[in-house]
Amino acid sequence: MAFEGKINFFFDPxxxxxxxxxQWIRQVSNEINRSIVYxxxxxxxxxxxxxxxxxxxxxxxxGLPILRxxxxxxxxxxxDSPLIGELYRQFAKSYxxxxxxxxxxxxxxxxxxxxxxEVISAWEDLSLDPKxxxxxxxxxxxxxxxxxxxxxxxxxxxxxxxxxxxxxxxxPDADHSVRMFNALLDLSRIECFSELKRxxxxxxxxxxxx
Numbered sequence: 552m553a554f555e556g557k558i559n560f561f562f563d564p565x566x567x568x569x570x571x572x573x574q575w576i577r578q579v580s581n582e583i584n585r586s587i588v589y590x591x592x593x594x595x596x597x598x599x600x601x602x603x604x605x606x607x608x609x610x611x612x613x614g615l616p617i618l619r620x621x622x623x624x625x626x627x628x629x630x631d632s633p634l635i636g637e638l639y640r641q642f643a644k645s646y647x648x649x650x651x652x653x654x655x656x657x658x659x660x661x662x663x664x665x666x667x668x669e670v671i672s673a674w675e676d677l678s679l680d681p682k683x684x685x686x687x688x689x690x691x692x693x694x695x696x697x698x699x700x701x702x703x704x705x706x707x708x709x710x711x712x713x714x715x716x717x718x719x720x721x722x723p724d725a726d727h728s729v730r731m732f733n734a735l736l737d738l739s740r741i742e743c744f745s746e747l748k749r750x751x752x753x754x755x756x757x758x759x760x761x
Contacts (some may be wrong), residue, residue, distance in 0.1 A: 554583055556707035561592040561690040563700050564639055567754045570647045571719045575725040577761040579732045583724055589635045591618035591683050592700045607673040616657040616674035617642055622682040623673035638664050640760055647756045712739050720752040
């Protein structure tokens with residue numbers, strides 16, 4: 552049976568593991584012809600009470616301007632706009648693929664992608680951070696608080712469920728991507744199933760955007 556649900560992908564734009572998962576879910580989206588709703592999750596906010604060493608702390612803070620713009624889009628009723636995915640893609644191209652950790656300009660990228668001045672001006676609006684926290688709380692309600700991102704929440708006719716992951720150290724091919732997506736759906740629909748885990752390899756973000 553063809554998948555007909557809604558895919559909500561919670562992301563922090565600075566996380567390399569989330570970026571690889573975003574490449575995977577975009578590949579799946581292209582194969583099954585279903586759109587993705589990109590939703591905000593801040594590792595900087597999640598870890599604000601923790602002693603996160605540098606440069607990780609500074610790098611996580613660099614995701615907040617993007618996430619504030621996403622929240623502003625949601626407030627304007629445009630939370631499912633494909634512009635959000637494109638903003639993330641172009642940020643990731645500079646930040647992850649080109650390894651431009653210090654020179655990636657979120658505002659310039661948002662302007663090039665086509666965001667309105669109203670949305671772009673939200674990049675430094677700290678009053679929007681509680682809205683990000685609300686989104687995070689919703690995502691974590693499906694996974695528990697002991698995870699970060701990626702988190703995927705699926706809305707189906709029969710109900711809503713979510714999970715942390717998948718954690719991928721590189722992008723699989725299109726066939727394996729769809730097979731993995733279907734397997735994750737099947738497992739996640741089983742209420743008593745909680746977790747699988749194995750050791751990670753070093754993350755390989757690849758060289759091209761999906």
